[in-house]
Amino acid sequence: MAHQMTLKRIEPVTHDTYHLVFDRPDGFEYTPGQGVELHVLKDGWEDKGRPFTPVTLPHEPTLEFVIKSYPDRHGVTEQIGKMQPGDEMKMKGPFGAISDHGPGIFIAGGAGITPMIAVLRQQLHENGTLEGSTLVFANKTENDIIWRDKFEAMRGLNTAFVVDEAGASVPQQRLERDYLSQFAGANSRCYLCGPPPMMKAVRQALDDLGVKDENIIQEKW
Numbered sequence: 256m257a258h259q260m261t262l263k264r265i266e267p268v269t270h271d272t273y274h275l276v277f278d279r280p281d282g283f284e285y286t287p288g289q290g291v292e293l294h295v296l297k298d299g300w301e302d303k304g305r306p307f308t309p310v311t312l313p314h315e316p317t318l319e320f321v322i323k324s325y326p327d328r329h330g331v332t333e334q335i336g337k338m339q340p341g342d343e344m345k346m347k348g349p350f351g352a353i354s355d356h357g358p359g360i361f362i363a364g365g366a367g368i369t370p371m372i373a374v375l376r377q378q379l380h381e382n383g384t385l386e387g388s389t390l391v392f393a394n395k396t397e398n399d400i401i402w403r404d405k406f407e408a409m410r411g412l413n414t415a416f417v418v419d420e421a422g423a424s425v426p427q428q429r430l431e432r433d434y435l436s437q438f439a440g441a442n443s444r445c446y447l448c449g450p451p452p453m454m455k456a457v458r459q460a461l462d463d464l465g466v467k468d469e470n471i472i473q474e475k476w
Contacts, residue, residue, distance in 0.1 A: 258283055258346045259296070260318070262338055272323045272366075272401055273336055279311075279318040280346070287312055287355055287373035290474075291348030293320075295334045304347065305331040308369040312377055321401060323366040352475050353448060358387035359472075360439045362430065362457055364449025365394055368401055370474060371446055379409055386411035389438050393430050393453070397423040432460040441465035447473035 258280035268274050285291070292304040311319045324336030338344075353370040355378060361371045371390070379385055390412060394400050397418055406414050415438070417428035428434055430453065439445055443466050447454055454473060461471060 256282075256347070260344050260346055262340050262342045262344065263317075264340055265338055268321055268401055270398055271325075271336070272321060275320045275322060275335070275338070277318045277344070279316055283318070283346075285309065285313060285349040287377040288353035288370045289349035289351040290370065291346050291350070293331075293335075294345040294347075295331060295338070296343040296345055297334060300331065300334055301345070303331050304345075306350075308351070308373065310369060310372040310376070312373060312380060321369055321372065323401075353446060353472055356444060356446075356472055358385070359444035359446055359470075361388065361390045361392075361446045362435070362439075362449075363390070363392050363447075364430070364453040364457075365399065366401075367449030367453075367474070368392060370448050372402065374446065375406075375409060375412065379412075384411035385409050389413040389415065391415045391417070391430065391435070391438055393417050393428075393449070394419075396420045397425060400425075430457050430460065432463050435460050436464055439464055439466055441467070442470075444470045445472070447471060 260277040264276040266274050290306045290308040293307050294301055294304045307320050307322055309318055310321050311317055322335050324332045326333045355374045363371055390406055400416055416425040418425055421427050445461055445466055447457055
């Protein structure tokens with residue numbers, strides 16, 4: 256089912272990431288972690304939908320997204336970064352494989368953090384704490400870390416931020432087996448989302464650590 260939405264507010268989150276706020280369309284139901292397909296209703300772009308994940312919860316009155324813009328690709332995310340309040344979007348969905356299965360190790364790369372935002376917020380809403388959960392969040396640079404202050408403020412959540420660049424205030428580190436071994440083991444429940452090469456490498460590392468396939472919740476690309 257398609258819904259048409261009017262942008263209420265847009266604001267920067269990082270140098271290339273935006274927080275978009277819409278009224279939640281009547282009749283739209285979804286599960287935290289599920290994604291939708293968004294279309295910019297602008298000449299030449301109506302048919303170019305891309306998947307994004309709401310960061311708000313189903314009981315909240317707004318529907319909000321955190322979207323990373325890639326201007327060098329001259330695609331949908333570039334157009335989204337140029338949007339202004341009053342602009343229109345079409346939304347289809349929901350869909351997606353990530354949902355709340357309880358506390359676990361949340362392993363994200365870049366914009367792959369967005370499905371996990373809603374799941375973490377849902378767990379915090381229901382339980383009042385995220386004790387027992389760890390967020391391992393990898394980015395290219397420290398300036399790319401989305402919602403860092405919000406994650407650090409989430410009660411009970413253990414956070415581990417890593418980047419590719421040297422000289423940052425967080426470790427320069429890849430998500431390799433030895434690094435992940437301090438967070439995940441054979442009995443861990445792991446959530447995984449990020450660029451396909453990163454997901455493939457992390458999935459192999461989790462396999463090497465003995466994490467069972469049924470305990471890995473990951474987005475399908």
